[in-house]
Amino acid sequence: MLERVPCETVEMAARKKLIDRGVTIEAIAEIVYDLQKPYAANLDLASCIESTDAVLNKREIQHAILVGVELDELAEKGLLSEPLLSMVKQDEGLFGVDETIALGSVFGFGSIAVTTFGYLDKQKVGIIDELDNKKHQVHTFLDDLVASIAASASARLAHRIRDLEENRRVVDIQKREEEDLIG
Numbered sequence: 001m002l003e004r005v006p007c008e009t010v011e012m013a014a015r016k017k018l019i020d021r022g023v024t025i026e027a028i029a030e031i032v033y034d035l036q037k038p039y040a041a042n043l044d045l046a047s048c049i050e051s052t053d054a055v056l057n058k059r060e061i062q063h064a065i066l067v068g069v070e071l072d073e074l075a076e077k078g079l080l081s082e083p084l085l086s087m088v089k090q091d092e093g094l095f096g097v098d099e100t101i102a103l104g105s106v107f108g109f110g111s112i113a114v115t116t117f118g119y120l121d122k123q124k125v126g127i128i129d130e131l132d133n134k135k136h137q138v139h140t141f142l143d144d145l146v147a148s149i150a151a152s153a154s155a156r157l158a159h160r161i162r163d164l165e166e167n168r169r170v171v172d173i174q175k176r177e178e179e180d181l182i183g
């Protein structure tokens, strides 16, 4: 029987992929900050970094990163077969598998994550816009993955801020987060 891949190996690989492709947690957190600032007057960047980092603990997201970035890299090296190679390289308008994979990984964070993902898909901001403009590289999947991480981190933060405002005990907040952590 094949040996199971340890979760830690998967998480490290997914986090490394983001860094290798020029995406830092801080850059994603800046998007989260801009998204949540209108709803939270005292918001600081550190909370957005914490939330982005927490989202990267989720297996659903790690798996999406590994699949998506792998396809970007294979397309960049010309290693996909046609016609998929051309569609991924050109980020073809009607090719929506990049969005589908990214969208699939936000469901664990609820309706705010889903609607925010749709918003970021249209309004390319910050690092998402930068990736979109790096024409010598292929970021067809990565830009949507970054949008999904930012959307999930925003949703998580929105719920967390409400819990803190209502003075829920930290231990209760953590318990709920652990229960929400499907993967």
Ligand code: MG
Pocket: 091, 098, 099, 139, 140, 141, 142, 143, 144
């Ligand atoms: Mg895309």
